[in-house]
Amino acid sequence: MVMNKIATKLLFLFLLSSFTILLSGCNNSDLSDETVDPAEVFDTIEVIQERGKVIAGVRFDTRLFGLKDSKSGKVEGLDIDMARTLAKKILGDETKVELKEVTSSTQIPLLKDGQIDVIIAAMSVTEDRKKEVDFSDVYFYAGQSLLVPKGSPIRGLDSLSSDTTVIAVEGSTSVKSIKDKAPESNVVEYNDYQEAFAALKSEQGDVLTADNSILLGMMREDANFEMVGGLFTNESYSIAIHKGDQKMVDTVNEMLKELKESGEYTKLYEKWIE
Missing domain, CATH: 3.40.190.10 (Periplasmic binding protein-like II)
Known part of the structure; x- marks a missing residue:
């Protein structure tokens, strides 16, 4: 019943959006200041309560x-x-x-x-x-940093080169940041942080990059790894x-x-x- 209501709401948003576009096409000059964002109709609290x-x-x-x-x-x-x-x-x-x-x-x-x-x-x-x-x-x-095995020669962004394989998580902000800040490095993306950390531990990469708060959790899981290079982004x-x-x-x-x-x-x- 609830899923039907959610589906109905989403269908309504689509129809409302289509109707707004249709009207705009008919008389764009008269309606340009009256266009309503259909997303404003969605009421998460009502859905939760029901x-x-x-x-x-x-x-x-x-x-x-x-x-x-x-x-x-x-x-x-x-x-x-x-x-x-x-x-x-x-x-x-x-x-x-x-x-x-x-x-x-x-x-x-x-x-x-x-x-x-x-x-x-x-x-x-x-x-x-x-x-x-x-x-x-x-x-x-938080802020983005680098995680390496203890004893690694990698000590920060300056250590990354075309010979470095950097592990990151697909869709994370860390991917874009590391490509911007170390464009010469080879970035390999994994689906989630557990897969990424497993790849680092099995030496499929030289370094893993993510927010320091996430890397801290990995260090608590395995003390053989450490953060290096300080923070090179600010994350909220x-x-x-x-x-x-x-x-x-x-x-x-x-x-x-x-x-x-x-x-x-x-x-x-x-x-x-x-």
Whole structure:
């Protein structure tokens, strides 16, 4: 029933968009100032309340933020706790949340298709992404760095050359950054961070690049690796929301403000990051 409602909403958005274009073609000069963005019609909170749960797009491959235990099947991390807090904010019950796995390349399509309500997945805010989704206030700051085996001659960006194989995750902001900053290096992209780290450990590449917060989780998993080269980008993590859904943006921002003012965010940060 809920999926039918979501499908109906998405169909309505499509028809409304087509109707607007048709009218513009008939009398563009009269209607140019009255064009309505159909995305503003989407009401995530209404969908969540009718469904009775929040469907959050989260990572299953990123230690500290969202990592699935292969034995228990449990997903844990800062972003997972944030998703539960959002469910409590909207529905009054933190257990009313479904965690749906996303990757850097699937997260926005899944949101736009209505398969998830929000993206809480260590997602960096970029100008390109702002064209497709709306973002909440920032809840975490990070920066891109390099991960190498201890004893590696690679000590930073200056060490990267045409003989260097750099491992990165497909669809992540790290791919574009490393190609811009070390264009001579060979970049090999993997589907997720678990695959990327496994490739580094099996010597399929010389260095792995990602945000320092993600690399920190890898170092905690295996002490044979270290970060080098400092930070060469500034990344801001925010929660991504359907484009035009200001009510949801405001609700998420209220949640973040309450977390910070109550001291609960500090506790979550200390629990997962420090």
